[in-house]
Amino acid sequence: MSLAMVMLYDLQDIKFIPRKRPSSDPVERLADVVEMERYLNSSRTKLAASLARCRIRSGLLSIDAVLPESVRKRRERASSLPLFAWVNSLKTCLEDVCSALEAGGFSEVNGLEQLQGAAFCRDPHCRDLLAFPSRLRGRLYGSPLFIHRRLLVQDKCRTLALKCMSPLLAKGSNLLLAGALSASSIAHAAALAASHSAHVYICRASHMGPQRGELQRCLSDMGCKNVRLLPELFTELEPSDMLLYRVQVILLMPPCSASGVSDPVQFLLAESGDLDLLPGFSRGSLSSQKLADLEDRQTQYLTHAMMLPKVREVVYCTCSVRREENEDVVERALKLGGGARHQPFRVKPLALSSISMSPGGGADDPFFRTSPSEDSNGCFVAWLTMELDPEEEVQKVLERAAARGLLADGVGGVEASRPPKTTRRRRMGSVTLGTRPAARPRGSSMRQVHSQEVPEAGSQPGGSLKGPVSKRSSRRKVGKRKAAKRASKAKTGSLDPSPFLRWPRPNTVNQ
Known part of the structure; x- marks a missing residue:
């Protein structure tokens, strides 16, 4: 019913003349609108005659006199309102639209009071809003800017x-x-x-x-x-x-x-x-x-x-x-x-x-x-x-800071919830960073020092390095004793020591 009322009002506004649409109109029309328009156009002669009889019977000069006084005043004010359209920044920019309008025969003016003829102006309150004379509505709707959604009426x-x-x-x-x-x-x-x-x-x-x-x-x-x-x-x-x-x-x-x-x-x-x-x-x-x-x-x-x-x-x-x-x-x-x-x-x-x-x-x-x-x-x-309550807002800020580990000792009654750091260990042992290792005794090699067990993580600095010997250290000691025995035999001439010694084999020349 509402659709029929709107379309009937539009039909009498154009003197019951069927609206002609170009064959290349890109706007897709709804099936309900097309069907209702077909029914009204088929009965437009009877509708025009019925409307004329009602106007004569009521002694009205025009069809607009059927409307209440308040509605007529609002319609008169609406006829003087400019047509506003905003520039779709998702597809173009303001300067490009203004250039396209000027190329299409429009001229830009400085204010709403100067909107005469084919003119447009920029709205003084909204930067991306353009104003046109309302009588140019039909011409604007057929322009490429409106067809391609670069200008949108609002x-x-x-x-x-x-x-x-x-x-x-x-x-x-x-x-x-x-x-x-x-x-x-x-x-x-x-x-x-x-x-x-x-x-x-x-x-x-x-x-x-x-x-x-x-x-x-x-x-x-x-x-x-x-x-x-x-x-x-x-x-x-x-x-x-x-x-x-x-x-x-x-x-x-x-x-x-x-x-x-x-x-x-x-x-x-x-x-x-x-x-x-x-x-x-x-x-x-x-x-x-x-x-x-x-x-x-x-x-x-x-x-x-x-x-x-x-x-x-x-x-x-x-x-x-x-x-x-x-x-x-x-x-x-x-x-x-x-x-x-x-x-x-x-x-x-x-x-x-x-x-x-x-x-x-x-x-x-x-x-x-x-x-x-x-x-x-x-x-x-x-x-x-x-x-927001100021005290509660401050408390929320402190809680977020503590959760991110930004508060080391807690501030304002908020304890830091930062997880403890993972203990980093040396590759050769389990010495915790921050503990000073024991000094190497003179005359001893680094291999001998590492053959002894170092204190475990969490032990006090300066502790004793003595303790149970690991399997790896035991194998090293056995290997060293065997090497010492072979070296002693080599001194007596019973065995060539060069393949078993760790220093380079000397270059010897057979005489």
Whole structure:
């Protein structure tokens, strides 16, 4: 039903004229969309006539007058919003994209107020974000930069949330994303994490069914190699899961009322949101029951994020201007705490030096927020960090140092757990390094000294070298006695001593 409503709205927006697509269109279309488009085009004459009768019966000048006043005002504001797209650093760089745009007939201007005609400008708050006039949407989608995924359309409020999260990433620490996420937002997070050698884990959304395979192919086309899609919902993740032990940063973008977005229908479709919210958007506001369900789900997301074992930073982002979905959710989650976690979280002001945008709530406001305007949609961002006890943190540092053997005698009551060194032995005996061997007596050879047993390892220095004679020493003594007997016989002339003596045989000349 939601798909039929969206496509019917698009059909009347183009005056019930069938949309023509080029035969070389590389975008793969879904079977459900193709079938629904075929049914609507076959009945477009009857649909146009029925819509005209309703307009005449109600005395309305145009079809836009059917919408509530609040919806019409938001649509007028949305028509003036620029089209934002970020440069995919996984496949190209900013300067190459700007050069390609200029070669394609675009001209670069200095600010958003100068966006007239075929022009573009760099966003003053996000370095890799480009802005275009919204009426150039069709032309841009057919350009090679968009077809080859070098430029990706993304709302500025999502880019701001990712920029707030980027300074929290550390080398080797992974990132977990949960909520209503588009492929462009996931790819942007993957590009920021790739510079820190980090991986990105994506939890399955409750409304994501067969779109999972399409999302995987889309991320592959965007050049994402450090992204892994998890089969579980975010609230189904177990704190004991070993996969999460390297996740230290979580970015939450739960479904919200999108009250800060000028065109909530287009935003919901672009960010892969919950399509059950579309009827409420067409009426101008969501029901009280739907708002209460959203608030409960947001609180559940934030509370579950603080329960994961190694998480140190949580970034919570919505596109709502309602306090019930922003500050109240954060306060409620902080009161509930992290379940079995002993260390509480606290709100910390965001360091937005790289974004150069001050929070709208004042200098003492720890949250970052923007209001809907002619330049961008509204958003809310909160940064929750683990509050560590200073004494306990020092104790943990000392324990890690002692475990690595950096503390020899123990410091602060922490005993060193360094294993004892293995005793090194000499090759010819069992003399322990550090003990001084006994002096060799004068007139004795080194072979005679080693024929006696040396003290065993662990004996006191200067001990006696006398002791039981080993088998090796006994064989040496027997050999020496035999050699002495042969030498004595050689002196009497009964035996040639040269083969048995250790000195070289003298050169003799027979006379």
